[in-house]
Amino acid sequence: MSDSASAEASAGRHHAALQHQFDTMEQQQESATLGMWVFLVTEVMFFGGLFMAYLLYRVWYPAAWADGSRELDILLGGVNTVVLIGSSLTMALAVRAAQTGFPRATVNWLLATMALGGVFLVIKVFEYAHKVELNHVPGPNFVFEGPHARQVEIFLSLYFAMTGLHALHMVIGFGLLSVIAWMAYKRKFSPEWYAPVEMSGLYWHFVDIVWIFLFPLLYLVDRAH
């Protein structure tokens, strides 16, 4: 009896969340982080194709890019930038709370992150609605005054494709965080095992990074000239 107990002790802490294919919690955590980053790299390339299209058309049609960009509201885009970077801060604090073993704080910071994400999406809906009102949605009903209407339509196509794909990622992230917040509320995490919180955090920060590029590239083109 005492023999088996000491054998278990010498094998090290065997946490309930340790999967059988890993030797230690450290190794498991390292694998999760690496796997998440491999996924995020595919996401970088996924968005990268759209950024490539953006770059090429911007070089081809600089005047249309300036015209199209002026149609976007810097105030709304700027507020959304602040909101989203703020949500990255609350997400980082949620991960920290999980790491240090404060489940209540983890839940609260996750809820704060979701609230900020929600504010971002609501503002985005208002921006889209305004575009629909002005007939600035690319397609058969597209109307734009000016010499580069067709090319501005390409700009707005990319605007909707890029911000739309970004918003879809936000919605997915919102769903992800609601599950994680529920798990944290149920005290599923501990300083030994909080990988889901950290991995969701990586995803959320990635979505923030995409917006960090979208904001200047879409809203701040050629404002000074």
Added chain:
Amino acid sequence: MSGHVSPKTVSYTIFASLMVLTGITVAVAFINLGPLNFPVALSIAIVKATLVILFFMHVKYSSRLTKLVVATGFFFLLILFTLTMTDYLSRGWLTYPVGAGAPPAATQAH
């Protein structure tokens, strides 16, 4: 566990830096720098993204393997941009010998 715990002050400092950089990028957008507006805006965005990756995403404290994977991702993104642009931007440079016919439509599109 092995995960790095960042002090709260680091998170707040990074957040403040990101806010300041956002302010700068908006302000600079209204200053006429000629052809430099785009590179400046892009550089600020890259600095912001780097801060998020290193500190919020803990890559600064991750294993060398993770760092390598992250760097590889952005390296391939750079290949995508560079090779595509060298192709498209150099198409107009070709000269066509007399009698070889009109250049392909793609070079005339703009």
